[in-house]
Amino acid sequence: MQNFKVNGDRLWKSLMDMAKIGATEKGGVCRLALTDVEKEARDLFVKWCEEAGCTVSVDAMGNIFGRRPGKNNDLAPVMTGSHIDSQPTGGKFDGIYGVLSGLEVIRSLNDMGLETERPIEVSAWTNEEGSRFAPAMTASxxxxxxxxxxYGLSRADADGKTIGEELERIGYAGDVACGGRDIAAFFEVHIEQGPILEAEEKTIGIVQGVQGMRWYDVEVTGMESHAGTTPMDRRKDAIVGAARMVDALDNLGNDNRPDARTTCGMFDISPGSRNVIPGHVSFSADIRHPDDDILVGLGEQFGEACRKIAADMKLELKFEEIWYSPPVNFAENCISAVEQAAAALGMPSRPIISGAGHDAVYISRVAPAGMIFIPCEDGVSHNEIEAASPEDVAAGCDVLLNAMVTCANDV
Amino acid sequence: MQNFKVNGDRLWKSLMDMAKIGATEKGGVCRLALTDVEKEARDLFVKWCEEAGCTVSVDAMGNIFGRRPGKNNDLAPVMTGSHIDSQPTGGKFDGIYGVLSGLEVIRSLNDMGLETERPIEVSAWTNEEGSRFAPAMTASxxxxxxxxxxYGLSRADADGKTIGEELERIGYAGDVACGGRDIAAFFEVHIEQGPILEAEEKTIGIVQGVQGMRWYDVEVTGMESHAGTTPMDRRKDAIVGAARMVDALDNLGNDNRPDARTTCGMFDISPGSRNVIPGHVSFSADIRHPDDDILVGLGEQFGEACRKIAADMKLELKFEEIWYSPPVNFAENCISAVEQAAAALGMPSRPIISGAGHDAVYISRVAPAGMIFIPCEDGVSHNEIEAASPEDVAAGCDVLLNAMVTCANDV
Known part of the structure; x- marks a missing residue:
């Protein structure tokens, strides 16, 4: 098996140069989708692609594609990519690492003078974060x-400006159709945004898929009454009921380690006065699991636990599933290409499930797709202190290069 | 023993007439302290006192005293009273029932031509509710x-207007010193504002005292992180810790029935995003008990429970007692006068502890004091739907009349 290497120093320098665009004082970046700052980053990426000999095209959603020809340009390309936009207080790696790794793959192929059977493409997907325009991953x-x-073009920000208008304004409303073309394989390299690889000292996460997710809104209604005059046995205390439901939610996650995730992220009480027993609480539950059958079961168990607590405490309960995102299984050939590349390079690796959504999730609807994770410091992401080591950054790109070459020569 | 009765119909009519001043659409009253509406209610009360032959005086805090002479006017008076002000969405009974019951006692004594040894006084205390000016029970x-x-005169409302200024404006800045005079006994009749008397079908609550209260602020700090990418065993989930503390607080109250009360009324989480594990929660705890030693113990047990939960979950804890109000024991002779009056009238009664503060609490610092409770519908108070039956309203006033006469003739 081949054992190609990228130029890690060049990749690192490109990342650091790009991080100057929208740099924040705390060492992160603020590069919201389709702002002037993000346009500047797009322009730099396009310039670098052209300098690497790529043909650059932009589609109707502003997605950018840099293409390196193959021996047979009638074949569907092997593609990689991620996103240039960031959270308002984002880091230097989330998204842009996947974009610049694709560029580095092309630069390295140029250095080696290596011609692949299929064309190679690097892509940058518009508005992945969803911070400026909801929903996230709009253009992929x-x-x-x-x-x-x-729908995609009409998404509006808080000021009512749409993606379509902003693409026109910054000059990235492209003339190529969005989608509708064949891709032989799609890879995305990304920081893990979680603590597992770092804790287990693995350099490469071979991403098997993305966990499924179910979101619930729970409302608990009791009886608002005076903290001093209402005896314990005559209370209908909504916050005590809700607290027990949150405890049950956490226990459910712990009882289904290591793959389950259960989280209460929002919790509002009413009336919220120190000496009044709360009459009403609403809270959110986020339940995730890579196996859809288990995920369904977890949701049912949580509902059952809430109903039992409410009945025991004579509380009213409104329990509603408000969103469902099914688990994604990445393509066998892509997973296998990543696994073999990591093994050939002698890198410590492990299979991993992505806890978060990525552009590769939506691309997997129309092409075989896979992902490569590298560790990030303390598992922190969506934060200006987000960090990854130059060695791991290079390692992830090495795996990407070898997996892409394998697929690009598999004709 | 004597067995006097008031004119229940007259008392009820006075209550309903007074309830027209500041009446709300939902059947309650809005009569915030020292507003034009409250001045109108004060004026009506003063007019009724004068019509009942009382000498009316107003002190420097705007407290109103209607005095019916006794046989020996050098003796300290027996006094009753409560407050005219209401919550913004208050009911027709809270406070004003105690004031108009005092007036009805005097009217009934006049009807009977009964002269007591000591003078009898009815009082109305300024700003009991604390809704417009904090703290509550300012003038008592x-x-x-x-x-x-x-301090009392300088308390300001949300617009910066002080009690002193508003007393001048409405003409109730009196020339009599506030306090510093002897009172032989003080009684306050009030709706229970809780569910006990109604549930046990008792007409009269013989109030033994007011429970002590300790307030705590609790802050729980964990680690904010991604709901999807953070495995259960690597979380420091502040809301799960806080939920277990709220559960422990409630269990503590239930383990110390019937006298303990434990309540979490405020609960704020951060950042409050559906897919982010909360890094920070702050909540309030309100612990009450009539026995100060037990109250101290409950606070210590709650702190211990919080520390254990925080340690087990590797959370940081800030636990602070922010307020302490000691239990109040009413005077033996006042309690006994109420008890004997209820017994003589053949009314079902029970000893009860007040869960809320009242003007009688502060008057008990300078005079023997006692209270009489009557049931209120569903235990609801501080609400426009607050209700009490004409029979119970009359019964409470009957007990007040007899208790006051007993004390007023005890020389």
């Missing part, structure tokens, strides 16, 4: 057929 | 020596 979603183009 | 507090006059 349009490409993957999850959203239609009109 | 000044009378009882808990606050000094300057």
């Amino acid at each position: 979603g349009v490409f993957g057929g999850v959203f239609d183009l009109e | 507090g000044v009378f009882g020596g808990v606050f000094d006059l300057e």
